[in-house]
Amino acid sequence: xxxxxxxxxxxxxxxxxxxxxxxxxxxxxxxxxxxxxxxxxxxxxxxxxxxxxxxxxxxxxxxxxxxxxxxxxxxxxxxxxxxxxxxxxxxxxxxxxxxxxxxxxxxxxxxxxxxxxxxxxxxxxxxxxxxxxxxxxxxxxxxxxxxxxxxxxxxxxxxxxxxxxxxxxxxxxxxxxxxxxxxxxxxxxxxxxxxxxxxxxxxxxxxxxxxxxxxxxxxxxxxxxxxxxxxxxxxxxxxxxxxxxxxxxxxxxxxxxxxxxxxxxxxxxxxxxxxxxxxxxxxxxxxxxxxxxxxxxxxxxxxxxxxxxxxxxxxxxxxxxxxxxxxxxxxxxxxxxxxxxxxxxxxxxxxxxxxxxxxxxxxxxxxxxxxxxxxxxxxxxxxxxxxxxxxxxxxxxxxxxxxxxxxxxxxxxxxxxxxxxxxxxxxxxxxxxxxxxxxxxxxxxxxxxxxxxxxxxxxxxxxxxxxxxxxxxxxxxxxxxxxxxxxxxxxxxxxxxxxxxxxxxxxxxxxxxxxxxxxxxxxxxxxxxxxxxxxxxxxxxxxxxxxxxxxxxxxxxxxxxxxxxxxxxxxxxxxxxxxxxxxxxxxxxxxxxxxxxxxxxxxxxxxxxxxxxxxxxxxxxxxxxxxxxxxxxxxxxxxxxxxxxxxxxxxxxxxxxxxxxxxxxxxxxxxxxxxxxxxxxxxxxxxxxxxxxxxxxxxxxxxxxxxxxxxxxxxxxxxxxxxxxxxxxxxxxxxxxxxxxxxxxxxxxxxxxxxxxxxxxxxxxxxxxxxxxxxxxxxxxxxxxxxxxxxxxxx
Amino acid sequence: xxxxxxxxxxxxxxxxxxxxxxxxxxxxxxxxxxxxxxxxxxxxxxxxxxxxxxxxxxxxxxxxxxxxxxxxxxxxxxxxxxxxxxxxxxxxxxxxxxxxxxxxxxxxxxxxxxxxxxxxxxxxxxxxxxxxxxxxxxxxxxxxxxxxxxxx
Numbered sequence: 001x002x003x004x005x006x007x008x009x010x011x012x013x014x015x016x017x018x019x020x021x022x023x024x025x026x027x028x029x030x031x032x033x034x035x036x037x038x039x040x041x042x043x044x045x046x047x048x049x050x051x052x053x054x055x056x057x058x059x060x061x062x063x064x065x066x067x068x069x070x071x072x073x074x075x076x077x078x079x080x081x082x083x084x085x086x087x088x089x090x091x092x093x094x095x096x097x098x099x100x101x102x103x104x105x106x107x108x109x110x111x112x113x114x115x116x117x118x119x120x121x122x123x124x125x126x127x128x129x130x131x132x133x134x135x136x137x138x139x140x141x142x143x144x145x146x147x148x149x150x151x152x153x154x155x156x157x158x159x160x161x162x163x164x165x166x167x168x169x170x171x172x173x174x175x176x177x178x179x180x181x182x183x184x185x186x187x188x189x190x191x192x193x194x195x196x197x198x199x200x201x202x203x204x205x206x207x208x209x210x211x212x213x214x215x216x217x218x219x220x221x222x223x224x225x226x227x228x229x230x231x232x233x234x235x236x237x238x239x240x241x242x243x244x245x246x247x248x249x250x251x252x253x254x255x256x257x258x259x260x261x262x263x264x265x266x267x268x269x270x271x272x273x274x275x276x277x278x279x280x281x282x283x284x285x286x287x288x289x290x291x292x293x294x295x296x297x298x299x300x301x302x303x304x305x306x307x308x309x310x311x312x313x314x315x316x317x318x319x320x321x322x323x324x325x326x327x328x329x330x331x332x333x334x335x336x337x338x339x340x341x342x343x344x345x346x347x348x349x350x351x352x353x354x355x356x357x358x359x360x361x362x363x364x365x366x367x368x369x370x371x372x373x374x375x376x377x378x379x380x381x382x383x384x385x386x387x388x389x390x391x392x393x394x395x396x397x398x399x400x401x402x403x404x405x406x407x408x409x410x411x412x413x414x415x416x417x418x419x420x421x422x423x424x425x426x427x428x429x430x431x432x433x434x435x436x437x438x439x440x441x442x443x444x445x446x447x448x449x450x451x452x453x454x455x456x457x458x459x460x461x462x463x464x465x466x467x468x469x470x471x472x473x474x475x476x477x478x479x480x481x482x483x484x485x486x487x488x489x490x491x492x493x494x495x496x497x498x499x500x501x502x503x504x505x506x507x508x509x510x511x512x513x514x515x516x517x518x519x520x521x522x523x524x525x526x527x528x529x530x531x532x533x534x535x536x537x538x539x540x541x542x543x544x545x546x547x548x549x550x551x552x553x554x555x556x557x558x559x560x561x562x563x564x565x566x567x568x569x570x571x572x573x574x575x576x577x578x579x580x581x582x583x584x585x586x587x588x589x590x591x592x593x594x595x596x597x598x599x600x601x602x603x604x605x606x607x608x609x610x611x612x613x614x615x616x617x618x619x620x621x622x623x624x625x626x627x628x629x630x631x632x633x634x635x636x637x638x639x640x641x642x643x644x645x646x647x648x649x650x651x652x653x654x655x656x657x658x659x660x661x662x663x664x665x666x667x668x669x670x671x672x673x674x675x676x677x678x679x680x681x682x683x684x685x686x687x688x689x690x691x692x693x694x695x696x697x698x699x700x701x702x703x704x705x706x707x708x709x710x711x712x713x714x715x716x717x718x719x720x721x722x723x724x725x726x727x728x729x730x731x732x733x734x735x736x737x738x739x740x741x742x743x744x745x746x747x748x749x750x751x752x753x754x755x756x757x758x759x760x761x762x763x764x765x766x767x768x769x770x771x772x773x774x775x776x777x778x779x780x781x782x783x784x785x786x787x788x789x790x791x792x793x794x795x
Numbered sequence: 796x797x798x799x800x801x802x803x804x805x806x807x808x809x810x811x812x813x814x815x816x817x818x819x820x821x822x823x824x825x826x827x828x829x830x831x832x833x834x835x836x837x838x839x840x841x842x843x844x845x846x847x848x849x850x851x852x853x854x855x856x857x858x859x860x861x862x863x864x865x866x867x868x869x870x871x872x873x874x875x876x877x878x879x880x881x882x883x884x885x886x887x888x889x890x891x892x893x894x895x896x897x898x899x900x901x902x903x904x905x906x907x908x909x910x911x912x913x914x915x916x917x918x919x920x921x922x923x924x925x926x927x928x929x930x931x932x933x934x935x936x937x938x939x940x941x942x943x944x945x946x947x
Contacts, residue, residue, distance in 0.1 A: 011883040014891025015898060017829015017869035024828035109819075110812065187833045187841060187892045187926045237831070237892030238926050270834040491889030491927045658886050662932060666889060669929030693838035693924075701917040701930040730929075 001504040002721065005658035009510070010495040019235040022191040022207040027263035030193070031061070032109040033253060034116045035266070036102035037276060038094035041128035041348035041686030042141070045092055048102060049120045060115035063103040063256065065089040070221050070255060072248050074312040076319060077461035080154040082147050084318065084346065086311035088248040088255070094123060095143055095310035096348050097688050098276030103252060105264065128348040128686035132284050132307045135345045136781045143310055143346040149781070152308050152344040153319030156785065157326065159399040160337030162290070165299030169290035173374050176771040178752040179362040179735060181282035181307065182678040183274050183690075184355040185698060186490075188237020190277055191267035192250050194257035201228045204254050208233045209244040210528030212486050215520045217246040217314060218254050229254075233518035236490035240670070241354035242277055243490070244530040246314045274691050279680050280355025282307040283325065283362035286776045289370055290337070295380050295388045299337030302329060302366070303776070303785055306359075308344040309351040315463035316354050319344045323460065324359025330398055331367050332409040332447045332624060333389040338399040341785045348686050354530065356670055356731040364446045365753065368736035372442075372743060382740065383417055386445050404622045407447060408712040412626035412648040415710055416443060419646050420628045429745075438633045439643065440745025444736035447624040450725025451536035453616030468615040469533065470524040471541035473502055473549050475608040477594040479573075479586030481506060481513040481546075486526030487538045488518035491666070492727065493659045497535060498542045500655050505546035506553075507570040508586055524611050532623075532725030533616060539655055540720035541614035548610035553589050559601040560584055560592075621716040623651040623724035627668070627733035631741040638760035640676055640742055642705040647733075650712040651726035652719070660726060661709050667730015668707050673699040674731070675738035679754050798859045802827070803871030811858050818842045818853035821868060829869035829895045833924070840923035843896035844868050850900050850922075869895035878902050878940040887936035889927035897923050901937050910941055 013019050048064050050056055071085040090101045102119050106112035127141045134140060135150035143150050166172070192206040202224070208214050211231040219226040236243065249266055257264040268277065283306050290299040304325045308318035322342035330338060344352075375385035387410065396404040425441050432439060449456075453467040472484040483498045499513035516522055529538075554565040557575040561568075561582050569578050576583030590608060592599035597606040630644040647664055654660050677697040680690045690696040715722025735753045742760065743750040751769045752759060777786045799808045802825060809824055818835075821827045821844070833841035835854045842854040845867040872879055878901050881887070888894040897920065904911060904919040911919065916937045917930070925933060 005886075007883055008886065010891070011888065014888060015879050015882050015894050016872060016874070017827070017895040019891050020828065021831070021892065023832070024822070026823075109823075110814070185926060187839060187890070187924060188831070189833075236890065237833075238890040240926070270836065270839075491891075493889070662886050662889060662928060665929035665931040666927045667929075670926070692836055693834050694836070698839075698924050698926070700921045700924065701934070702921045704929050704931075706913075706934075707929055707931050 001500050001510060002655060004656065006496055006500055006510055006656055008493055008496045009499060010493065021188055021235045021237050022193065022205060023267045025193055025205055025234060026265065027193060027195045030263035030265050031105040031107055031260065032112045033256065033264055033266040034104045034112045035100040036104065036116055036119050036121060038090065038097055038099040038101055038123060040094060040123045040125045041097050043094050043123040043125045045090060045094060045101060045121065046124050047122040051118050052120050054114070054118045056118040057106060057111050057115050059106055060112065061105040062119060063089065065091040065101065068255060070251050072246065072251065072314050074314045074317050074463060076153060076312065076317045078153060078155070081319070082144065082152060084144060084152060084312040086248055086351070088252040096350050097686065098272065098350055100248065103256065105256065130347060130682060130686045132305050132345050133779060135347050136779055138780065143348055150346040152312055152346050153317065154343045155323070155326065156341045157400060158339045160299065162299045162301060162337045162339050165290045165337040169298050170293040171291050173289045173291055173370065173377060174773045175287055175370060175373055176751060176769065176773050176776055177285045177287065177366040177369055178771055179281045179283045179365050180753060181279050181680040182674055183279055183680050183696060184240045184242035185273065186238030186240055186242055189268035189270060189273045190243060190247065190249065192253045193263060193265040194254045195263045196257045196261060202254060202258060203230045203232065204250065205232050205234060206250055207236050207243060209239040209488050209490065209530055211488060211518055211520050212525050213315060213528055214246050214250055218251050221251050222255055222258065230521045233488045236488060239490045240356045241358060241530060244528065245278060245316070245353050270693065271691050274680070274696055275688055276350055278313060278353030279309065279350045280352065281362055281674065282352060284771065285366045286773055287366055287370055289374060291374055293378065295374060295378050295385045297333060297335050297374065297389050300330065300335055301339045303782060304340065304342040306344050306352065307347050307349060309347060309349040311351040313351050313353040317462040318352065320354060321352060321359040325363040327400065327402070328360055328449055329363045329367055331364060332391055332407065332445055334391045336399045349682060356667065357728045360448060360728070360732045361671065361674060361735050364444060364732050365735045365739065368444045368446070369739060369750065372740050382443055383413055383422065386413055402449065402619055404447065405716050405718050406714045407622060407624045408650045408714045409445060409447065409624055411712055412624060412650060413445060415648045415712065416626045416628050416646060419710060420630070425630060436635050438635060438745040440631050440633065440741040442629045442737045442740025442744055444627045444733040444740065446732055447622045448532065448729050448732060449620045449622055450532035451616040451719065452531065452620030453618050455618045456620060466527055468527060468613050469537035469541055470526045470611060470613045471538060471545050472524060472609065472611040473542060473545035475549060475590045477591045479590035481508060483513060483515040483542055484523050485517050485538055486520060486523035486528070487534055488529045492529060492534050493656065494534060494538060497655045497659055498539060501539050501542040502546045505543055506550055507572060524613065532727040534727065535655055536621065536719050536723045536725050537614050537616055539723060541612040543720045544614060545610040545612040548612065549608055552608060555604060556589050556592060556600055557584050560599065617718035621718050621724045623726050623729060625649050625729050625733055627737040629734065629737040629741040631738060631745055633742055633745045633760060635764060638757040638764060640755055640760060642672065645705050646708045648710045648712060649726065649729065650714050652715045652724035653713060653722040663727055664709050664730040665707050667728065668734055669699050669704045671731045671734025672704055672738065674753060675735045676754050677703065677756065679756065796859050798862050800858065800861050800866060801864070802866045803868060813857060813859050815858050816854055817856045817858045817861055820858040821853060827868050827870050831892055831895065833892065841893050841896050843899055843923065845899050845903060848903065850903050867899065869898060872898060877943045878905065881936040881940035881943060885932045885936035885939050887928060887932045893923060893925045897925065897933060901940060905941055905944060909944060911937065
């Protein structure tokens with residue numbers, strides 16, 4: 001059962017269109033909500049008029065920031081941090097294009113669009129803050145008037161002895177890397193529906209990954225008792241971290257429903273999603289590696305700048321992407337001297353939030369591009385330069401204190417070298433040197449911290465304070481099993497994998513287990529589905545709860561069969577006495593425990609119900625991957641085509657390898673989008689222009705090649721069954737692997753993603769890199785960190 | 796306006812505004828929620844239905860244009876349909892939001908070309924965006940469906 005590619009139990013519902021997503025749900029008497037959003041990046045709301053451009057349809061309601069004083073507050077309790085609460089409807093100030101300003105309501109979804117046409121919002125535009133370096137200029141305008149600068153969060157960490165590393169090193173390799181802004185784009189947009197009850201209770205349906213966090217935040221913001229709010233995530237059409245936030249729209253919709261005493265429904269449209277949900281990435285890194293002539297990296301000094309947009313998101317804060325990158329940048333390499341400053345900059349752009357990988361794709365891009373650059377300088381093959389630096393023995397403690405539990409970093413390089421046949425590709429490459437189509441090979445080696453527990457979250461001093469998941473396993477009077485959890489499955493396949501775990505522990509058919517998820521009314525508190533943790537912690541909690549149930553079943557069976565529990569064993573569909581035919585069925589045990597409780601041993605509590613709260617390992621468990629991309633670059637057009645994509649994945653012991661492969665495929669496809677296509681572009685003046693799928697390009701079946709997946713299995717000593725998380729890993733490697741392949745194909749320095757055709761064209765035309773190390777470190781705000789430099793040959 | 800729609804073999808005579816999209820009529824008026832809206836500007840393909848057998852973006856046509864044409868939605872697919880079964884067998888879906896439209900698109904493809912090669916498959920599904928699977932197992936599902944149809 002465990003480890004088998006069981007076909008999914010959720011599929012029949014979803015394939016035949018019987019899934020029920022947020023917009024498939026309506027409540028009698030509901031209002032539809034349409035949000036009028038700011039069309040200027042920075043400005044003052046001067047006037048809101050109704051009925052000037054068109055008459056307001058009868059029955060329409062208009063609500064502005066003057067009517068509602070609610071916000072999304074994200075407290076960041078750090079010395080160099082500012083708070084940036086986002087009002088659910090803007091008051092006097094607007095700070096990004098897409099910020100909600102006016103709420104318009106009407107019972108008819110077409111008429112509410114007409115009603116929105118009747119609203120005029122006058123905004124006096126101010127000079128916007130349009131980019132990271134612009135935000136840091138001394139004379140820059142402010143995103144938040146009461147801040148002394150445009151910095152959300154700033155942290156400096158120093159580990160080891162970088163001066164000693166510098167003294168020992170033969171050279172210093174300095175580069176700047178940039179991973180541009182993009183969107184997360186689950187295919188189902190966000191949305192929510194609030195249904196009030198006459199007794200003060202409220203049900204909030206929301207397309208979310210984190211129903212309990214939504215309940216806690218919305219209840220607190222509305223001043224309502226948390227037990228009176230039920231949050232239900234129905235079928236959710238993808239999340240990828242985007243839906244792992246609590247949004248102002250959820251607060252607003254719940255508030256409107258309470259005020260109106262009627263259901264209120266809001267469904268985001270695609271333009272709103274691309275403008276104003278959350279964006280991801282948008283990193284600018286200045287990095288220095290201190291390297292010996294034989295290619296050993298002794299120390300890393302890096303400054304991580306992230307454009308976090310106008311507001312700080314709940315519960316992660318504006319500092320989560322830069323903080324994550326700072327934590328994991330050293331990756332799978334043995335580098336004991338490390339200094340890092342991470343700065344989350346405020347600009348007049350959509351707030352930055354968590355998108356699959358969270359900081360890691362950008363960190364890996366920098367580290368893996370840097371490895372290739374070091375290899376190029378020293379004339380070392382990309383695999384060889386990594387071999388000289390990779391961590392080989394476990395447990396290992398990184399310079400910044402992360403305990404790496406186990407891994408197969410060097411082995412994964414071996415597998416990639418073998419599977420990709422790099423020597424053969426090198427020969428082909430030479431044969432093509434005069435060809436208009438160059439080929440290149442790029443690899444990305446990385447590890448991923450997954451399923452981290454509470455001790456990883458509390459030092460962040462932001463509102464994500466805990467790292468546990470909970471699961472309840474119960475058995476009914478027919479011997480059928482239910483698994484209830486506040487995790488939410490939006491493609492992760494929990495309905496199958498958690499059933500496999502329960503079926504394995506109780507030795508029952510997987511079809512006799514039903515998993516229900518995403519409803520705060522049926523589950524104990526759970527932090528939600530994010531951070532590559534569902535299988536490790538949700539699956540782990542399922543295993544523990546099922547074992548607790550099994551112990552009780554054994555107690556009942558022992559009483560009935562007149563033996564001790566040590567004499568019992570699980571059999572298909574029941575419990576029997578070792579070496580004897582005597583047995584009782586699960587159906588009998590279920591009936592006795594739930595219905596005929598006189599059959600229970602004296603003093604035993606009726607019922608079959610076990611709830612387990614499982615916190616993650618202190619600093620998580622680390623999975624690892626090696627990705628290889630083989631690309632063809634058209635020198636005439638700049639078009640990059642992927643010829644092969646190979647993944648070696650080690651996520652420890654797998655519940656369902658079919659599901660794992662599917663997660664890898666999807667992550668890689670998203671990563672290919674990040675590498676080649678997807679970009680949320682803001683033009684001069686701070687206007688976003690990637691607001692439709694004609695401008696914001698998603699990878700199609702013709703952009704993504706067949707993806708080959710190979711597994712290594714290195715169990716974690718810290719988790720149930722030795723599992724490690726892997727949901728994000730696929731998306732972490734491709735930017736680095738593809739960019740390395742393009743650099744390899746053209747023999748040029750690649751600084752930025754996505755490698756859209758115009759960027760590759762610039763590389764072909766020998767344009768200098770847009771960002772230089774010297775320019776960056778000369779910015780007064782950034783220079784402080786780089787003080788204390790001593791002379792090592794720079795490159 | 797009054798319009799008579801033939802959906803999955805059933806006639807529905809309804810009064811709709813001329814501007815009402817076919818997708819909204821199917822979903823909100825007829826309760827056929829298996830047709831999904833992902834972008835409402837004709838790119839993602841999640842709203843694809845078959846109109847007289849041809850894949851059509853139901854977010855780009857008005858219901859009143861559909862008089863006299865035969866519309867097939869995911870709800871009209873047989874429980875034993877080989878394409879639908881192949882998506883399960885090949886793990887060709889994760890969140891499921893794009894899946895009904897893929898099933899209809901692939902059904903159309905296999906009616907036109909019962910044994911497509913990989914290039915043909917990738918071209919035929921290129922108008923449908925999937926954000927979860929990387930298309931690997933969708934391509935596999937098409938192959939499985941083609942093989943099982945050929946075996947029947």
